[in-house]
Amino acid sequence: MKKLLVLFTIFTSAVAFAQSTGSVKGKLTDQEYNNEPLAFANVLIKGTTKGTTSDFDGLYYFDNIEPGNYTLVFSFVGYETQEVAVTVTPGKTEEVNIVMTASAASLDEVVVTTSTKRESETALLLEQKKAVEIKQSIGAEELTRKAVSNVEQGLTKVSGITTVQDRGIFVRGLDDRYNFLLVNGLPLASADPDNKIIPLSYIATSIVGSVDVLKTFNSSIYQDFAGATFQINTKQIPSQPVTVVNFGAGVNTNTTLKDFNIDNSGDLEFLGYTGGGRSLPGPYNKDATLGYTATPSESATMFDTSWTPETTKAPLSTRFGISHGQSIYNNGTDKVGFYFSLDYRNSFLTQQGVERALNSEGTAQQDFQTTNYNFSTQKSSLFGLNYKRNNNFNLLFNTIYLQNSSNFIREAAGENNGFTQLNDKVFYIRDTKYTENDLVSFQLLGEKSWRDDKHILSFGGSYALGNNNVPDRRVLRTAGEGEEAEYITTNGIDPFKFYQELENYNVNAKLDYQIGLQKNEELDKYTAILKAGYNYDEISYDFFNRTISVDQNYNGVLPFINTNDPQAFFDQGFEDGYLFYRNTADPQAKSFIDQSIHAGYLDFTKEWDRLLVQIGVRGEYAYRKITYREQLTSINSPYSELEYEPFDISPSFNVKYTLNDVSNIRIAGSKTVTRPRLREILPTTFQDGDGNQVIGNPEIENSKNYNLDLKYEIFPSNSEVLAFTAFGKFIDSPIERLSRATSVGYRTYFDNFDQAYIYGVEIEAKLNIGNVTNTEVLEGFTFGLNGILMDSEASADPDSDEFASVTNTNRKLQGASDWGINTDLSYKLVDKGETNSSLNLIFNTYGRRIYAVGVEGADEIYEKPINQLDFSWNTQFNEKIGLRFTVRNILNEKTLFTQDATQEVQFPEKYSNIIESFNQGVNFSFNLTYKL
Template identity: 30%
Template sequence: MKLRILIIALLISTLAFAKGQGTITGILTEKNLNNEGLPSANVLIKGTTISTNTDVNGKYSLTVAPGNYIVQFSLLGYETVEVMVTVKEDEVTVINETLVSASYNLEAVVIKSYRKKDTETALLLDQKKAVEIKQTIGAQELSRKGVSDVATAVTKTTGITKQEGSGNIFVRGLGDRYNSTTMNGLPVPSNNPEKKNINLEIFSTDIVEHISIDKVYNGKIYGDFAGGNVDIVSKDYTGKGFLKLEVGSKVNTNAIAEDHFTLQGGISKLGFTNKNIPSSPLTQYNYNTLQLKSFSPIANSFGISGGKSFQVGTEGKLSFFATAAYGNDYSSKSNGTAKASVNGNGVANKNFSKYSALNFDTNTTAMANIGYKINSNNKLNYNSVFINTSSQSKEEYTGYIVDIANNGNGLIRRFNYEKNSLWINQLLGDHTVGERSKLNWGISYNSINGDMPDRSQNIFRKEANGYVLSSVSAPDNHRYFQKLKEDELAANASYDYKFNKTEQGDFNGKITIGYNGRFKNRDFQATQFNFKVNQGFTNTVVDPTNLDLFYNAQNLNNGVFSIATFRGNSQVSNALDPQTYTGEQIINGGFINTEYKFEKLTAVLGLRAESISQKVDWNTQLGGTGNDKLEKNAFLPSVIMKYELNEKQNLRLGFSKTYTLPQFKERAAFVYEEVLQTKIGNENLYESDDYNLDLKWEMFPKSDELISFTAFGKYILNPMNEVTISSSSNDISYVNTGDYGYVTGAEVEYRKQLFDFDTENSKSLSAGINASYLYSNQELNAEKVNRETNYQVAFTNSKSKFTGASDLLLNADLTLFNEWNEKNSNLTTTVAYSYFSDRLNAIGTDGKGDLVDKAFGSLDFIAKSKLNKKFGLGLVVKNILDPSINRVQENANNEVNVLSYKKGITLSLNLNYQF
C-alpha cells in the first residue's frame, strides 16, 4: 500500500513539473549503414545548455518550454545538421534525422561541414567505406584502454607486438626494417642509429587524433614496406574554445621496493642535460661524477591543452590547438639473472646470478596546430611538434666473468644516459577543384638529435679486502660519448580526378597521380675513452658507490690510471678524432592509381616507380676509411579489390610488390658494444624484394560492432637478419641470410556490444578481441653469406623463423560504461589483456641454439570517470600479473635461460579539469 502511494505521489509530482512543457523526440540514423540508429550522438537546443545523447538505437528525447528552436544534431566523424522546430505546450514533436557524408545533399537543413575521426564508431564507418585495407585506433579507444603512448597503442590492433623494453614494434612477425612510420602521411626520422623507425613510445597520445596502420600496400606509400606503415594523425581542433589542465602520479611496485633507488649523479631530472666530451679528456680529468644519487621513485606528470576557433569572413575559419606536457617514470627490473656467450653445450663465459636495472625516464612534448579553412573547398594546416625524451639507467650484473672473476665474484655496472630531441614541422594543403578534382599536398622538415652523452661502464672483482677494478682489457672501464644528427626534407602531392558520373550524381571512377620525395642526411660520431689501471695499482681497493675517490685528477697525474681512445693515447696525433659515419638517402617516387566501382566491386590498380640512392661513408677503428653506395630503380605494382557482399559485409583482396632497404649503421663498419653482445656493420648488405598477398572478410553488424577474418602471405627474396658471425668475441652483424623466406597467417577481430542495461542512462557492457596466428620460415645459407660478405657464419640449422615472429598474438578487453547525473557524469572501467607466444630473438650459429623470448601475458585495469562537466579522474593499473620475462637459448639438448627479470606492477592516478 505504501509503495502504491509513493508511486502515485511520484507520478503527480512528475506531471506537475512537466505541465506547460513540450517534448522533442525522435531517432537519429546513418544512411550509409542502412538507416541504423547512431549511438552517442549529441542533440542540442542551440543557444541553450539543454542537450542529450542518443542511446544505442539512436533514440533521444528532450523536454523544453514552448517556443521556436534550432535543434542541432552532431557526431564526430559526421556532418552537423541543424533543424528549425516549433514546440507546443503538452505536445510531442517528432524529428527523425539522418546524418550523411559530404557526397549527399540535404534539403531544408543547414549543414556545417567538419570531420573529426577519433570515435570508435566514426573510425569503424571509415574502415567500412574505405577501399584500402587498414586498421585504425582513435583517441576515444586509446583513452578507454588507458594507453599513453603510440607504441602501446598499435599493439592493441591485430598482428602487432612490441619488443619488451623498447618502442620497437613487429607487424605480422616482421621487425623494424620491414616497417615504416609517418605523421600525417609524411615520414618521421629515427632517434636511434641502429633503427629505421623512431621509438614510438616517445609519442604521447595527447597529440593523437587517431593512428592508422596500413598492413596492405598501396601506391601512395613509399615502397620500403613489407610489414606495415604506422601513420600518426595529429589532432586538428574544431569546435568551441576550451582549456584543459591535467596532473598525474605513478608508482611502480619494483621501484618503490628498492632499498635505495640510486642512479648516477649530476644529471637533471627534467631530461634536458647536455654533456659533451670534456676539455683535454686524455690529459686532464674533467669528467662528470660517478657517485650514486638517491631518488624517490614516485613519478609525476602535468599537462595543459587548449583550442579555439574563429570565424573569418563568411566562409573561413581559423582554428588553434596547442598542448604541452611533461612526465617522468621510474621502473625497475628485479629478481633477474643473465648469461652471455653461451656455447652449444650451455656453458657461459658470463654467468650472472643477479641482474637488475633501474630506469628514470622523462618525456616533454609540445605541439601547436593551426588550421585555416579558407572556404568549403580549400584548407591549410600547419603542425609543429617538439619532443624531448631522456632515459637514465643503472644496470648491474653480479657473478662469473671468464678470466676476470672466475669465482663468481664479478660485478659489471653500466650507467647510461640517452637524450633525444625531435622537431617536426609540416605544412599541409587540401583543395577541391570543382566536383571532379581534388589536390592534396604536404611538405615537412624534420630534425632529430639523438645523443648518448657520457655512458660509463666499470667491471669489478670482489676480493677479501674489497672491490678492485678489472685491468684485463682496456675497454673494461670506459666513458662513451655518442651524437646523432639527422635532417630530412619530404614532400607529398596527389591529384584526384573523378570520371563516369552516374544519374545519382556519384562518380564510378577516379584516377590519382602523385609524387613522394624524401631527402635524408645523417651524421653520426662516437668516441670511447678507455680507463686502464696501470701496473702497480691493479689491486687498489675501490668503493663502487663512490668511484670519484679513484678516478680523479690527482690519480691521473700520479699515473694510477691512464686514458686512451681506440686510436691511442695523448701521444697519438689523431687520438681524439671520433669514429664517424655519414649517410645520405634520396628517394623520388611517382605513382598512378586507377579506382573504378563496378556496382558492388571496387578495384584499385596502382603502379609506383621509385629511384633510390643510399650512400654511406665511414671512418672507424674497424674499417678505417671507406664508403659504399646502394642504388635501385623499383617498379612496384599493386592491386586492391573490395566486394560489397551486402550492406554490412565486405570482401577485400590486396596484392603488391615492395622492397626493404638496409639501414645506414647496418652498412657502416662501426662497432657498438653492449654488456651482453657486440654489433658491427656489414658494407655488403643489400636490399630485399617482397611480395605481399591479403584476403579479408569483414562484417559490421551494428555501427559499433565488427567481425573480421584475414588471411595473408609474404614472400621475401634475400631476407636480412641479425646473426652471430665467426669471431673471437661472438660479434653480431647483419647479413642476407638466404635466398628466400615467407610468412603466412590469419587474423581475426571481434567487437561486440554485449548488454545494454539501461539505454536511458547509458549503461552498457562491450567487449573486443583480436588474435593472429602466423607461420614464418626462411632459408639459412651459410655458403651464400660467406660468398657475398667478408664474414663467416655457420648456421646451427638450415631453416629458421623470422626474428620477432610469434606464432600467436592475442588482445582482449571488456568495458563497462555507466552514465548518470543528466549525463554530466560517467564511469568507464576496462580490463585489457595481451599475450604473445614464444618469439625468436636471434638466429643460432656455430652449434648454438636460437635465442627465444618466452611467451607471457599482461593484464591491465583502467578506470576513467567524468565527475561532472569539468572534473575528470583516471586510475590505471598495468601489468597486474607481473609475469617473469625470460629469454632462453634453445640448444640441442638443453634450454639455457640467458635473461630473466620481473617488471613489477605500475599504478597511475590522473586528475584533469576543463574550463
C-alpha cells in the same frame, strides 16, 4: 476463407494508413570534410518524442508521420545546430538534405565534452567500412577509454600487433624493421639508430587524433612496406575554445620508495635535459682527430661527472600536460584556428634478473646477477595552425616536438670467463649510460579543390632535425665488488668513457593531383577517380663516437677500489699521478650516410554498385651512400664510399565487394620492399662494455616482399565489427639479426638471408554482448578481440658458402610468433547525465619467437611470451572533471630469453638454457583531467 478475409482487411488498413500519413528522408553531409556523409548526427522532430540518427552513409528516415507542419532539428557535437521547416503530405516522402558546418560559438555558449568526428570509435569504424584498402584505426576516444597514454600502448589493441618493452611494434610477427611511419601523410625519420621508426611509446596520445594501421599497400604510400604503415593523424583544431589540464602519478611495486641509483650529472635531470654537464672536454671534441693522453692533474678536472652514482629513494612517477584549441577567426568565408598541446611523463623502474652467454654445449661464458635502474622521461608537444577558405582550400601548419631521455645504470656481478684477472673473485660491471633523443619537425600541408571536387590538389612538405646523444657513458669493471674490489683490464681494455652522437636532417615533400572522371549525380560523388603523385624524401646522418680509457702506470699491485664509491679511487689515482685519461686515433670515429627517395605513382579507382576496385603502380629510386673508414685503416686514409641505388616498381591492387549493407569482402595484393635500420648498416662496432658487441653491415640490400590479403568483415551496428583475414607474404632476401658467442660475450650482426614466407589468419571483433546474446542486462558489456594464428619459415641453401655459418638454414623467421591475442572487456558502470564511468580489463599475449639467429653451431635465441593483464577505471564526473585509475602488468611475468644447447651437455644438473630474465613490477597509476 476467413483467414484470407482477415489478411485482406489488415492489408487494406495498412495501405489506407500509409496513404493517410507521410514520410521524411534526407542526407547529412559534413562541410568540414569535403561534404562527406556525416554519420551518427542527431535528427529530431521538434515538439515530439520522435528522433533518429544518421547512418553510415549520412542518411536518415522518418515514416508514418501525421500530415502537418513540423520543424526538424539537426545537431552534432561541435557543429552548428540547424532547424528546418517541413510540411508532411499524406502518401508522400519529403526530402530534406542538410550540410552541417562547424560551430563558431564561444566557450560561454557551449563546451565540447566529446571527441570530434575523426576521433570517435564509430566514425573510425565507418571509415574502415568505406575504405578500399584493408586498414584498422584507433582514435582518441578509444585511447582514452582503454586508459593508454602513448601510441604504442594503443596499437597493441589492434589485431596482429604485439610489443615488448623498448623493442617497438611487431606486426604479423614482423618487427620494427618492417614498419613505416607517416605523420599527417609525411615521413618522420627516427633519430635513434636502433629504431626504424620513432618508438611510438614516445608519442603521447594528447597530440594524436587517430592512428591508422595500413596492412595492405597502395601506391600513394611509401614502398618500404611489409608489416604495416602507421599513419598518425594529429589532433584536429576544435571549433569551440577548450582547455584541458591533466596530472597523473604512478607507483611501481619493484621501485617506488625503494633504493634507486641514478647518475645526477645533468643540468635539468628531472626534465630529461643533460645540458653541458656531460659534454666532451676540448682535447677530445668532435674536431679532434689524433689521439690524446691527458696528464693526471689534467684528468682530475677534465670531466664534471662522477664514477659514483647517487643513491636515493625512488619517488612516484609523474605526468602532467596542458592543451588548448580554438577558432580565432571566422567570417563565414575564412576560418582560422589553432591547437597547442604539451605533455611530460617520467618513470622510475628497477629490474632484477639474470644475464648469461652460452656456447653450443650449454656452458655459460657469462653468468650475471643483474640490477638495472632506469629513470626515463618523454615529452611531446604539438602546435597546429589551420586556415580554411570557402570549404575548398585548407592549409595546415604543424610544429611537432618529441624528446625522450633514459638515465640508465646497469650493475652486474658473476662469472665471466673472458676476463682472466679475477683472482677467484666475481666479475663486476657498472654501466652508466644516459641517452637523449630530440626531434623537431615543421610541416606544411594543403589541399585545394574546385568544380565541386572534380579536381583536388594536395601538397605538403616537412623539415625535421633529429639528434641521438649518448654523452659520457661510463663502464667500470672490477674483480669483486664492495670495498676490496680489484681494478682489472683485459687485452688493454680499461674502464672507459664513451660518447656517441647521431645528427640527422630529414626533408620531404609530396604533391598529389586527383581528378574525378565519372560522377553519380544521385549519390553526388565521383565513381571513377584518377590520381597521380610525386614524393621526395631525403635523410642525412652524421655519426660520431669517441672512446676514452682510464689508463694506469702504477708499479706493483694497484690499491683496492670500492665499487660503492669508485670516484674516490680515481681521485686518488689522479692525485698520485698513476691514473690518467687517454684515447687513440680512431679511423671509425666518424661516418656519414645519405639516403634519398624519388617516387612517382599512378592510381585508378572505379566504383560500381557493389564493387570498388583500386589499382596502382609506384616507382621508387632509393639512393644510399655510406662514407666511412675501415676499422684497421689509418686516420689519414681516405674515406671509402659504398653506394647502393636500386629502382623498384611496386604494382598493387585493392578490391572491395559489398555483399550487403553490413558486410564486405576484400582482396589485396602488392609487391614492396624493406630497407634496413640505421644500426644494421652503420659501419661501426658498438661496445656494450661487458664484451657484447653490435656490428653493422653496410652491404645489406633491401628485401623484396610479395603480399596477398583476403578479408571478410561484418558491421552489425555502427559500433560493432567482426572480421576475418587470411594473408600471405613471401620475402626475398629478408634482413635478419644473427648472434655469435665469443670468449667474452655475444657478437650481434646483420645480413640478408635467402628467403622467407609467412601466412596466417587474423580475427577482429568489437561486439556489444547484450546485442549478441539479446540479453538486456548485458548491454553494458563490450567485448573486443584481435587475434592472429600464423606460420613462417626462413630458408637458405645449406651448401652455400654465404650461409655456411648459420646453424639452422631452415627455421622460423626471426621475430615471428605463431600466434598472438589482444582482447578487452569493458563494462559501462554509470551512464547518467553528465556522469559516466566504465571498467576495462585488457589482456595481451603472443607465441614464442626467435630473437636472434644462431651461428657456428649455436642454437637460436628465443623470446618467451609475456602474458600482460591490465585494468582501467575511467570516470567522467561532469563536463569538466575526469579521473582514470589503471593497473598495468597485473600478472607481473618476467621477460625470458632462452638458448638451447646443440651439443651434448656434460653437466645436465647444472645446465640452464636461460640467457636473460628480468622482472617488471606492477604499475598503479591515476590521472586527473580538468577542462577549463
